Amino acid sequence: MKNVRIWFKKIGTARFISHLDLNRCMLRAIHKAKIPLWYTQGFNPHAFITFALPLSLGIAGERESMDIRLEDTELTREELISRLNAALPDDIPVFDATEPVMKPGEIAYASFIMELETENICAEEAVSRIKGMLEQENIIVPKHTKSGIVDLDIKPFLRKTEIAPKTGLIEIQTVLPAGSNMNVNPLLICDAIKTYLKLDFYADIKRTNLYNADFQIFV
C-alpha cells in the first residue's frame, strides 16, 4: 500500500457544497474511477480518506488536497489524475497527485484572496475606510465556537493583510491562522467590515494555499 495526496480545486458550482458533500462526491468518484483503495482488515472494513483542511461552504479552494491510501498498484500518476477527472464534476478538477511530505496536522496558516463588491460606494473610498478600520486598537467580532458565541479580537491575526482597489473591486489578500489549534475564518473579516463600517457588499473568497508554522507551503 501507499499513501497518495490528491490535489484538486473546488471552484465554480462546487463552492456551494458542504465538506460532507465533497467527501461523498470524492468517495463516489474514487469508486467510479475504480481506484484500488486500501481497506482496513477486519469486521467492518473502511478506507482511509483525509482532507487536509475542510473548506467553509461558499469559499473556493485553489489548492485543496485529500490523502488516500492505495493498494499496491501499477497505476501511474497521470492515469490516476485522468481517471479521477473523468469521474468528478468539472468544478472539482484534480491537477496533481504526490507523495505526502507534511502531515495535515502541521498546517498552521492559510492564505486567501477576497474580492469585495460594494453597492452604493466606490472601491477607493471603501478601501480607505477599511484601512482605517484595520488601524483600530482592536477589532471585535462574534465567533461561533463549540461553547457558543464568543467575542474575538481578530486584530492580532491581521498582520499579513493587504488591501487595495482592483478594477472597481476591493481586493484583500490575507494569511490567517488555520488548522486544528487556531482557525480564523476570512468571513470574520467580512463580518467586521459589515458591523464597523455598515458597508454592504458581496464577497468572493478563495483559499489559495496552506502553510505550516514556519510559513512553508504545505506539500
Place this chain on the structure above:
Amino acid sequence: MITKKIEKMLANVQKPGRYVGGELNSIVKNPDQVDVRFAFCFPDVYEVGMSHLGMKILYSQLNTLPYVWCERVFAPWMDMEEQMRKNNVPLYALESGDSIAGFDFIAFTLQYELSFTNVLNMLDLAGIPLKASDRHGLSPLVVAGGPCTCNSEPLADFFDLFFIGEGEEMDCEVIELYRRYKKENRSKEEFLIAAAQIPGVYVPSLYDVTYNDNGTIKAILPKCGAPEKIRKRVMIDMDKSYFPDKFVVPYIGIVHDRAVAEVLRGCIRGCRFCQAGFLYRPFREKSVAVIDKQCHDLCDNTGYDEISLSSLSTSDYSRINELLNQLLTWTKEEKTGVSLPSLRVDNFSTELMSKIKSVRRSGLTFAPEAGTQRLRDVINKNVTEEELLKTVKTAFKGGWTTIKLYFMIGLPTETMDDVAGIAELGQKVVDAFYENPDKPKGKSVKVTVSASSFVPKPFTPFQWEPQDTIETLHRKQRHLVSSVRTRKVEPNYHDADVSFLEAVFARGDRRLCNVLLEAHKIGCKMDGWQDCFSLAKWLEAFRKCGIDPAFYANRRRSFDEVLPWDHIDCGVKKSFLIEECKRAYANQTTPNCREQCSSCGAACFKGGICVEKRPNLV
C-alpha cells in the same frame, strides 16, 4: 452556468447546492445549436425531484435528440424564493442559468396533488402568465405528464396540453411537431389542434364541460376534431424502452441517492384502493439480461455503490432470484449493494432475504393495509394473517428486530373493529417475536403500525366512494391509539387535513382551477411539507370561490354520474371498475393477473402479462 447575480443570493440561503447545477453527468449544450429549449420542471425541492426516476429517464432521452436541450428546474425553497423575488431573478434552469420564460416548453411532472400550488408558484416566479388563455404565442408551451394527468381537470386552465400515460415516445412526437410548426411560423391554436391528434395527447382547451343543476357534470364535449377519448400511451416492450445509462449525480444528499433499475412496469395485483395498480396496467417485465446491463452501466457511469430495484412491486418480478444471482456475479466484487424498496408479505422467502442481506440490509416494511381479514378482502389485498406472521417469523430468524407495518384507515365498509384490528395485528407480530425460539438474545422488538388516511382516486374501483370526514378520521385515529396495549407496538398516523385536500383535488373538476389560483394568491405552497400546509388557508380559498370541498371529497357518486376524467382512457374499463366495486362490498377477492385474467380491458394494449401464457395452476 449560474450568473453572478444568482451567486450573490446564495450567500443568504440554506443548502445553496440545490440551485447551482454543475453536477456530474448534467448535460450542457450550446443554445445556438438547438431548436428546442425544454425546461423539465419538478414542482418540489431539488432533493425530492432529483430522486424521481421518471425525470431521469426523460431528461436523458430528450437530450439524446441533438436539436433539443432539456434542462432541470426545481421549486426553490422559501428562502431562495424570497431572494429571487427581492432581486428580480426569474426562475432559471440549472444547466444554463437562463430564465425559463424564453424556453419553448415548460414541462411539469405531476406526481402528487399537493404539488399543484407549486406549479403555479413556479410559473409565477418564471414570469409566465398562469392561465393558458393569457399566453398567446406558440411558445412557451406549458405541458405536463405524470400520474396526476389521469385527472388533470383541476389544472386544465393553466396547461396547454397534457401527456397521458408513458412519455418516452409521445414527448418526442410532440416536440417534433412543435419544431415543424415553429419553423413554419404557425399559431398556437393550429399547433394544439394538430397535437391533439397525437395518441395520448390531451389538449384541455379543446373540450367543453357542461354541468347539471346539482353540480355534477353533464357532458364533456370535444371540438376541432379532438378525440372523444384520449387513450394513454404505453411502452409495451420494456426491453426496448429507452433507459438512461447515466444519471446526473447530485452534489448534495437527496432522498434516494443511488442507482435505480426499473425492473418492471405495472402490477399484477388489483388492490382496489391503489391507483397505480390500475393506471399502469398491463404488467410488463424487463429481461434479466437487460436489467443487469442497465444496472452495470449506471454504476459504471455514476460511481453509485447501491442499486435499488424499483417498481410497484419488485418481488413480483417473475425471475427475481435469477436476477439477484446475476447481479451478485459483479456487485460483490465491486462493493455494490442491492436493495428492494418494496417487499410483499406473501413471497418473502429466506432465500430472497439472504441475498439482500448478503449485500445490504435496510429496515423491513410490509403493507397489510387493513387490520382484519374481512377488510383486506374488501380492498383485495390478498394477504392473510398467517402469511404475515410466517413472514415476520422468517425475518426475526434472520435477525431483524424492527418491523414497520403500513395500514390505511377510512377504507370503504370499515368499522371500529377493523381499526382496532390494526393494533391487534401489531400485537400478534410482537407475540410472534417472543415465540421465536432462536430470537436474538437480549434484544427487544419494535413494531410500528403506521396508518394513513384513505384517499379515493380516479381509475380505481373506489372512485365513487366518499372519503371519511376529517372528524371521523380523527375518531378512528384516536381509536387506533387507544387500542394499542404495549409499548412494543408504536402507532402513528398521517395528518387527516392533508388527506382531505388530496381527496378534493384527486377527483376534482375544472371549477377547482379558480380555487387553486386563489390558494396561490393567498400564499399556499409546498403543501406536501407539514410545516407549510395550512388547511385554514385552503378553506378560505374555497370560501372565496363559493365552492364546497366536501362535494368533491365526501360525496358518494352514483355509477352513472359523468366523472371529470371520463374522457381519459387508461385501458381499464369502467364496467370492470364497477364490477370490482360490487365485489368489494360482497367481501369478494379477485385473482391477480398472473393467476387469472379478469378481463379488465388493459389487454387492448396487446402486450405484457395480458398476452402471456399462464402456468397451469393446480
